[in-house]
Amino acid sequence: MSTAIRKILIADDSATERVNLTRILETAGYQVVPTQSGNEAKSLAESQLPDLIMLDIIMEDGDGYQACRALKRNPATQAIPVIMISSKSNPVDKQWAQKLGANAYIVKPYKDEDVLREIAAL
Template sequence: MARILIVDDSPSQLVSMKRIVEKLGHEAITAEDGASGVEVAKAQRPDLILMDVVMPNLNGFQATRAISKDPETGHIPIILVTTKDQETDKVWGMRQGAKAYITKPFTDAQLTEAINGALGG
């Protein structure tokens, strides 16, 4: 069982992703914006992070960069899960340290495949 941090400012998206994560048998922890996502990542050391991009305080690109550049959290794979569907957004997200990029709305199967791939399953 992995511990997966879900960072999203939308309560409905948090519930949706948490349901999928728990259905896969993993533990879900949550944060409601990029800044708290970075704090939770440092404190909890999750095995994987699902990160929204469009959020208040610190956006997902900034939070991903902060987590991936920090020696304490840089090993944690990050999947960006966002409504930003332009190729330039995807390229930029990957440059910030993301391992995968999923656009919303996503299917359970898409998120499951990304989680399993990031966890090496």
């Protein structure tokens, strides 16, 4: 486990994905703050100040792109690394995520190791 990263905020509108990511991360020793929308992720990021934020792209109530842009523009949260997790595998989506400030991009479906490797690489 990376010493710098302890608390991870995950935003995904799929309860199944939230449960799966929580299982992967908690098993690896991370504390998880789950939420189901980009807008909730923005306010939780400010109040909880997680060490990492994982965002799905397609969500009701604020998509991951909007959330990433807002987090990177907010002085309180701009230094927090963001990993996008999405079923969108188009290179254009990855480029757009990078342009908005995302540090990494994981395509669903993923393996546990994929998630943990991206976190370790930050």
